[in-house]
Amino acid sequence: MGKTGIAIYDCDEHEAQLFRTFAAQYGVEPTFIASAASAESAALASGHRAVSVNHKTEITHATLRALKAYGVAYICTRSVGCDHIDLEAAEKLGIAIGNVAYSPASVADYTLMLMLMAIRHARSVLRRADIHHYRLCAVPGRELRDMTVGIVGTGRIGQAVIDRLRGFGCRILAYDICPRAEAEYVTLGELLRQSDIVSLHMPLRADTHHLLDAKRIRGMKRGAIVINTARGPLIDTPALVQALEEGRLGGAALDVIEGEEGIFYRDCTDRPIRHPLLLRLQALPNVIISPHTAFYTEHALRDIVEATIRNCLAFERAKGELVT
Known part of the structure; x- marks a missing residue:
């Protein structure tokens, strides 16, 4: 059985290295997409049911519709808040949304x-x-x-x-x-x-x-x-x-x-x-x-990345045990 794949949008190199480290521990295959999630970049997530987005990007109805067309069924935001995601549109499209918690x-x-x-x-x-x-x-x-x-x-x-x-x-x-x-x-x-x-x-x-x-x-x-x-x-x-x-x-x-x-x-x-x-x-x-940087610590980033991977795995395994 192959590794679970996760498409990860718009993360910097430090965050990407954490994803590589935790991906190896959890047996998943990360695919890094340099651009932000959008209708135009949705095709880059083709072949992945689970994707990860950050809190910097607005996830609109158009973006969700495009991701759905390429097979995405679950979006995990690397944040506590989901106010940047059109949750009503996601529900109508049948896309599950997850969030993460990190060190307060x-x-x-x-x-x-x-x-x-x-x-x-x-x-x-x-x-x-x-x-x-x-x-x-x-x-x-x-x-x-x-x-x-x-x-x-x-x-x-x-x-x-x-x-x-x-x-x-x-x-x-x-x-x-x-x-x-x-x-x-x-x-x-x-x-x-x-x-x-x-x-x-x-x-x-x-x-x-x-x-x-x-x-x-x-x-x-x-x-x-x-x-x-x-x-x-x-x-x-x-x-x-x-x-x-x-x-x-x-x-x-x-x-x-x-x-x-x-x-x-x-x-x-x-x-x-x-x-x-x-x-x-x-x-x-x-x-x-200051530029929305209060969350930005080594400890918090580790929490965010690990919870993202665990959430995506939980969705793929249909356990519904989202780590929030």
Whole structure:
């Protein structure tokens, strides 16, 4: 009996090497496709029932229809979220969709880093040091133990952030429609009114799109800092920019942003950025932007690759035991 084949779209060489290592352990045959999954590249997956895609690429109805025509029956996204996949179309076409879980420590650690950078004005300090300007900042930083931190979403990552925050001695508030952590749960409105830092860890769904809308942003504590390492569309970006420019909010640290597609994960040093809100955010000294990189650790990548292979094998063996 031949090895199970998996077509893997758009992964870098480091990720590809992990696939080769785990493929040898699990007895599967990876086929690497350099391009992103699309209707045009679907033919490259011909002969494979299972394919792997990343979270960077929108998997549209047209893409799904083309993959189906070439025999694809299962798509495993190398991410927790599936908001980039047209799930309704996949169901109608009879294509099963799987996702993966990975070390929550990767995003949790990064979230804490962003919090600390934001309250200690790290962006300004480092930029000034780069030009040999070594005076102290005009405004001193703050300490987490003196602050209230609100965690919106207490799944695996939200809980990992809470665990880390306990060591800093700050007050922690939490909001989730399904409370599951040992934390002080309050309504979302109360969390926003009381928190000096608001950190988002909700999945992106229809009911969480623009969870932080203009009204809720107006209801936030004056001078509060927003942290987002989840999904960009959780925030109404124009409303956030306005609140920051007007000085109602004290800052933001964003690893994700609405409209990041086509910008993040690309070298844009020699091309114009056609995202006015991103440019306005980056012009503010109290805003930190990073390119959707919170998940990107060795440990998390190993988790992602191994879970992808195990999911594809489970589908091929018709066990339905998807590793999520």
